[in-house]
Amino acid sequence: MILETILSVNHISKRFGKIQAVNDLSLDVKRGQIFGILGPNGSGKTTTLSVILELIKANKGDFQWFGQEPSKETRKRIGSVIESPNFFPYLSPVNNLKIVADIKDFGYEDIDRVLNLTGLYERRNTRFKTFSFGMKQRLAIASALLGNPDVLILDEPTNGLDPQGIAQIRELILSVAGQGTTIIIASHLLDEVQKICSHVAVLDKGKKLFDGKVSEVLAVSDSFELSSLKYGALKEAITQHPAFQSLTEEKHYILVYFKDPVKAEELNELFFKNGIILSHLTERKRSLEQHFLELLDDNK
Amino acid sequence: MTKLLKIEFKKILTYKIFWILIGLYFLFLSAGIAMAEFMINNMVDNTNKHLPIPIPHVVIYFFPWVWQNIAFFASIRYVLIFPAMVMIILITNEYTFKTIRQNVINGMSKAEFLASKLLLILLISVVMTVLLSIGTLILGISNTSDISLAMILEKSTFMLGFFVSILSFQIFALFFGFLFRNTGLSIALFTLYVFIAEPILYYFLKSPIVFENNISTYLPVNTVLRVTEYPAIPVLKQVMGLNLQDSVSFWACCIPLLYSALMIGVVYRILLKRDL
Secondary structure (H helix, E strand, O other): OOOOEEEEEEEEEEOOOOOOEEEEEEEEOOOOOEEEEEEEOOHHHHHHHHHHHOOOOOOEEEEEEEEEEEOOHHOOOEEEEEOOOHHHHHHHHHHHHHHHHHHOOOOOOHHHHHHOOOOHHHHHOOOEEEEEHHHHHHHHHHHHHHOOOEEEEEEEOOOOOOOHHHHHHHHHHHHHOOOOOOOEEOOOHHHHHHOOOEEEEEEOEEEEEEEHHHHHHHOOOOEEEEEEEEEHHHHHHHHHOOEEEEEEEEEEEEEEEEOOOHHHHHHHHHHHHHOOOOOOEEEOHHHHHHHHHHHHHHHH | HHHHHHHHHHHHOHHHHHHHHHHHHHHHHHHHHHHHHHHHHHHHHHOOOOOOOOOOOOOOOOHHHHHHHHHHHHHHHHHHHHHHHHHHHHHHHHHHHOOHHHHHHOOHHHHHHHHHHHHHHHHHHHHHHHHHHHHHHHHHHHHHOOOOOOHHHOOHHHHHHHHHHHHHHHHHHHHHHHHOOOOOHHHOOEEEEHHHHHHHHHHHHHOOOOOOOHHHHHOHHHHHHHHHHHOOOOHHHHHHHOOOOOOOOOOHHHHHHHHHHHHHHHHHHHHHHHOO
16 A cells, blocks of 8 residues: 655755754655654754744755645645744634634634643633643644644644643544544654654754654664574564564565564574574664664763 | 735734724824814914914814814824834734744745735724724814815815825834834834934935935835825914925825835745744
8 A cells, every 4th residue: 555645855954054953854754654753952853843834944955745835725734833832822712723713714613622622622711821831732732633634743742741731632642643644743752752653753963863663763672683594484483483573674684573572592592493594693672762862861 | 815804803803902002092193183273272372472463363173174184193103103003013923922933834825924914004094094084074074164065075185195194104113023023122113213213314314414405305204294294274384484285295195105015025025035
């Protein structure tokens, strides 16, 4: 099945004075993905989102939404929360959302639904400036959900929320994703991306370090590179392993993911017993996650 | 277009500061109009002390002159500054609240954003002109004996002149708002320019030692104020030797409108170039 490309970003670079905020970044987001953009503070996440929402112009590169050149019409199909919640402080949530609906050419009938979803219905007529930060953040998410957009863009969606709020918002994101909405989330929290996202791109200093499925890139379970002359038998034997999770075929080896920690000796012994001689065995122990954590440490 | 106005309405409908400033504008304007006749006659009384033949008291709110006089008082800088401040606040608020960003994210183009503000200016100008015309009509009718329709209509084009003044003055304010983005800074620089910088420049350019031409009359704010140059008070002509303006000149209306067009163009370019 070929999935429709929702967003395609091609070699985008953006410089602010001396700082290279985004450096030759390319991304592809397909329909139905929950795509995480993971990186420490200042890694270019928000700049990237600002570029694809046409708030700032990239110095180089281009991008397409739904296979089209970006325009105000493509933006109307996207719901987004970027940085802080931006609303008129003297207006009520309902009136703020009416403005959003007017801009997007929607009716007002969806407003009650999104206020209910985010738990703000009771406060629908109080002025925005009386809201706590958590409530403001929820209103921003309500506004992004208005009219069931094709894509939801969330920049640090759980920032500033209490643990209960974080759990609620994550649940909400997953339920929205369950309806087929494509979601792009920027976060500096590895844990958040792991819990919510299906795909991830890791950024640092504006450069993409790696991307792919979360299960592969940020696998908590250990993985091994294996190779043998008896390729078929190897594949068969490994899938029988009790801790086996998934497998990808690389050029010269197969990459095997396990649910639980597995020792190299144990594997070697297993294959030997089955008459399979390994020509290659390398343990990749949580290397990417460690790499990410190191990046975070470097930035502190 | 109606969509953009609808959005603007939602932004101002429950915004207290907007209504307070508009209210102050009406207050100052009515106070000014109410005081003007009294103050001029006070001046006449003082002058009369030194004159062998006293000048009679003036009446300034009768047809057809009432149009010109009201248009004059309604378009002096001290009064026009209120709608201008309203515009600066409404525009810089969008930057303070970052709602301009959110509007663009949600699918408004930058051109539409600018257009929505210009439409609001146009609407405020039309409403003010209509209200002022109604007020003038009432004032004129109650102060004129022997009214004829021709008399009522004769100088009513001064209301168009007022419309040009209030429209372009607000566009100047919009220019400052978009240029500086910060409410306090924009208001400070705008009032500084209108009340201090340009008057100084005006008298500097006007002094015959510097330039022997009328370049000073082409300063932006001055062109707005010159649409209705003087109130039509015959006694002023006698006392001060002023040349009274018979009607609103087409050219006098064109210059501030040309400035406005130029500023709108610059703002649009800035919006397109600048990141949000």
